[in-house]
Structures are given as C-alpha cells and as structure tokens.
Ligand SMILES: Cc1cc2nc3c(=O)[nH]c(=O)nc-3n(C[C@H](O)[C@H](O)[C@H](O)COP(=O)(O)OP(=O)(O)OC[C@H]3O[C@@H](n4cnc5c(N)ncnc54)[C@H](O)[C@@H]3O)c2cc1C
C-alpha cells in the first residue's frame with residue numbers, strides 16, 4: 076500500500092497487513108500461515124473490533140489491543156487519512172466531493188489482487204449477489220429479518236458498495252468519508268459489530284466461487300485485510316455516532332400537498348431535534364414497506380419550527396415514492412435515518428453558486444438558496460431549473476418568489492421540449508463560471524450530463540458537488 080505501514084492504529088505491531096489501517100484484531104503469525112481457505116481462520120481474521128453494547132455480551136467482539144477501553148470510548152473514530160493539524164469536532168459530513176478523482180499512485184498489492192477478482196466477477200455480478208445473500212441467509216438465518224421481505228429492487232447495493240469500496244481501498248480520503256457515513260447509516264438497520272464477520276465470510280464465499288480462476292490464498296488474504304479495514308471504519312463511525320444521535324428518528328406527516336399528479340411535497344415533524352445542513356438528504360422508511368429505505372433531499376434549510384419537507388416524485392411501480400405520493404396522509408408515522416451528503420454551502424468562501432436542479436432535484440437547490448439568504452451573504456446564485464414540460468416545473472412559483480426577494484439570485488427555467496433544449500446546454504450559453512462552485516441535483520442521467528458539461532466548460536471537479544449517484548461508484552472515476 077502507498078500509505079505508511081505503521082499508523083497510529085496498528086500500534087507498530089508487525090504483521091498487521093501493512094495497510095493504511097491495521098485492524099486492532101491482529102491475525103497472529105500462526106493464523107496467517109494456516110491455509111486461508113479454512114472458514115474458521117477467515118472468521119477469526121475478519122473479526123473487527125466493536126464497542127460492546129448492552130445485550131451484546133454473549134458474543135463479545137474480540138479485542139486484542141492494549142489501549143484503555145475508556146480512552147477508546149471517548150475518542151473520535153479513528154480516521155486513517157493524512158494527519159490533521161488539530162482535532163476540532165468533525166463536521167456532520169466530510170466535505171469530500173464524491174466524484175473526486177483518485178490521486179495517480181501505484182496500486183497497493185492488495186488493491187491489485189482485489190481488482191483482479193473484480194474483473195473476474197464483473198460479468199456475473201448478479202449471480203455473485205444472489206449467491207452472497209443465499210449464503211448469508213442460510214448460514215445466518217437470524218440476520219434475515221433485518222433485510223426487506225422482498226429483496227429484488229435494490230438488493231445489489233450492499234455488495235456493490237462493498238466491492239467498490241474494496242476496489243478504491245487506496246483512495247483513503249474519499250473512502251473513509253464514504254464508509255463513516257455508511258457505518259452511521261447502518262445503525263438504523265440494527266447492524267452490530269458482531270454481524271460484520273458473517274457478511275465478510277459470505278462475501279468471500281461468493282467471490283471464491285465466482286472468481287475461482289484467479290482465487291488463491293494470497294487473494295483471499297488480501298480480501299480479508301480489505302474487508303476488515305472497511306468494516307472497522309464503519310463500526311468505529313457507528314460507535315461514535317451512538318454517543319450523539321439516535322439510530323433513527325420517528326417523524327409524523329403534518330402536511331401533504333399534491334403539486335402535480337405524481338409529485339407531492341411531504342412535510343414531517345421529527346420526534347426529536349433533527350440536525351442537518353441545507354443540501355443534504357436523509358433515508359426514509361414508510362410504514363407500508365418495512366425495512367425498505369430510500370433517500371430524499373431536504374427541501375428547505377433547517378427551520379425554526381423543526382419541520383422537514385421533501386419533494387417526492389412517484390416513479391412507475393416505485394414502492395416508496397408511490398406510498399409517499401399517493402398514500403401518505405397527515406398523522407402517518409415515517410422513520411428517518413441520519414442526514415448525509417456533502418452538497419452543502421461552503422460559508423468560508425464568497426464564490427458564487429451555479430445550481431442545476433432537474434425535476435425534484437430543485438428541492439435541495441431551494442434549501443441552498445435559503446441557506447445563503449439566512450447567512451446574509453450577497454453571493455451570486457444562479458439557478459437553472461430543468462424539467463420535461465412547463466407542468467413539471469411544479470415549484471417555479473416558489474423559486475420566482477425567492478428571486479423577487481433576493482437581488483443576488485437568478486432563476487432560469489429550462490424546459491426540455493422534444494429533447495431540443497437540454498439543461499446542460501443552457502449552462503453553456505451563460506457564464507463565465509470561473510468564480511462559481513457548481514451544485515447538481517436531479518435524476519442520475521441529468522447529474523451525469525450536468526457534471527460532464529461543467530467539466531467540459533472548465534469547472535474543476537473539486538468545485539462540483541452533487542447528490543450521490545451510485546455514491547462511491549463514481550469516486551475516483
Ligand atoms: C441522494 C439521493 C437523493 C434523492 N432525493 C430524492 C428526492 O428529493 N425526491 C425524489 O422523488 N427522489 C429522490 N431520490 C430517489 C429516491 O431515493 C428513490 O430512488 C425513488 O423515490 C424511487 O424509489 P421507489 O422505492 O419508489 O422505487 P423502486 O421500487 O426503488 O423502483 C425504482 C424504479 O425501478 C423500477 N423497478 C423496480 N423494480 C424493478 C425490477 N425488478 N426490474 C426493473 N425495474 C424495476 C420501478 O418501476 C421504478 O421506476 C434521491 C436519491 C438519492 C440517491
């Protein structure tokens with residue numbers, strides 16, 4: 076690996092894998108010389124260290140480091156990135172643009188082996204996913220109730236994220252920010268440290284079956300180290316989060332406003348204060364589809380009454396979106412996960428904001444505008460609001476009202492009539508955008524083309540922020 080082999084986390088103990096993060100569960104020399112295919116040794120090697128919770132004593136996480144437990148509890152999550160000058164409290168979400176390219180460096184030996192496996196399983200990813208879940212639920216039936224009853228639509232997310240994280244294991248800064256967020260978000264599923272070895276064991280079971288042509292003891296050892304690293308970051312982030320936030324919030328629907336036949340503005344009151352930043356999103360579960368969580372962006376900056384609003388578009392046959400648009404009514408109780416996302420305003424600069432919002436993607440853009448207004452700054456904000464028809468510009472009145480109150484704000488509706496005018500094309504007509512940070516929000520296709528155009532016209536990648544696409548999948552690309 077490219078980072079120092081001795082990090083604060085590895086206590087200088089040799090044989091810890093030589094990575095940027097050495098799990099505190101050190102495989103002993105004897106263990107690592109045993110055949111790596113033995114399931115027992117996989118499990119032992121993959122057991123990351125968690126903080127004990129009430130009720131978790133019967134399967135206590137293995138702890139082999141010598142640091143005092145109290146110090147561990149009080150410490151912030153260990154972030155094995157570049158040394159930081161001092162340790163102010165971390166922001167709610169690290170400001171790492173998801174699309175930041177990986178620095179050009181030589182891949183570590185583990186990354187090379189991991190990527191070789193990935194190339195092998197890529198064409199049969201569906202089979203790997205099915206086999207992974209089959210293994211998980213057959214070997215660990217107690218974990219099945221944590222997952223949605225029907226696992227068809229987005230069931231590949233866990234495995235995809237795991238594989239992508241493993242592939243980007245050298246891109247520490249982006250990866251750690253992503254995994255910390257993921258670890259915090261896993262609290263709402265009831266995930267505990269002792270569940271991680273089970274998932275790791277089944278991941279390796281599935282990979283070894285479908286990458287048999289390249290699988291050997293060395294590859295397996297690389298995956299064990301990589302998985303241990305990934306899970307330790309998630310576990311630590313979840314443990315730190317436990318000290319300051321609930322695993323989820325209940326939220327009562329207090330208003331439901333159908334703006335078009337398929338777009339609703341849903342306003343909820345959380346059962347306890349819900350801190351977030353304008354531009355972020357949350358995960359949401361409805362009472363009708365238990366354990367099915369989807370992401371929705373906050374449509375306003377934090378309000379003094381504590382209410383949260385979302386703009387939801389019902390997709391054809393979409394489970395959660397249809398429930399929210401066509402079924403939810405005041406009085407219904409939803410569940411919310413923690414806030415996430417780095418598409419937030421940097422108040423330490425006075426650069427302008429170039430905002431591209433497509434469809435319900437206008438919701439977080441409106442939140443950003445409110446955020447700038449509340450900070451009393453007079454920075455130029457240019458909003459391009461794209462939709463397929465005039466009818467789909469369901470929030471244009473709100474945006475135009477905001478423009479009337481704020482001379483620094485410009486709002487340009489862009490209607491894609493018969494595919495002739497595209498939102499990204501409109502950006503090229505205006506500008507220059509040298510002094511602007513760009514924010515892109517909307518359906519994945521629109522984000523992709525928006526980001527492409529922005530890069531094309533010379534906006535540097537680090538000045539472009541957007542909602543998660545396939546989240547980490549775009550990191551380093
Ligand atoms: C960061 C982020 C922020 C977001 N913010 C918003 C927001 O503010 N507002 C908003 O409306 N959305 C937002 N989304 C999208 C949202 O999270 C959901 O993906 C969306 O609402 C669809 O969820 P669903 O459960 O209704 O659809 P799903 O059930 O997940 O289905 C999605 C689509 O796939 C199709 N489909 C489902 N199953 C299959 C299958 N087996 N084979 C083929 N096709 C299938 C469905 O017909 C549907 O069209 C955001 C997404 C992200 C990542």
Ligand code: HEM
Nearest residue numbers: 218221222230232233236237260264266270271274305306
């Ligand atoms: C390194 C390990 C893991 C990674 C990278 C990972 C990643 C993911 C991702 C990306 C999702 C999609 C939704 C989201 O973003 O929250 C997800 C969902 C989920 N994960 Fe994990 N996960 C890991 C370990 C675990 C473990 C140990 C458990 C506990 C058994 C678990 C349980 C779940 C559940 C219940 C869901 C929701 C299922 C769904 O929406 O289909 N995960 N995971």
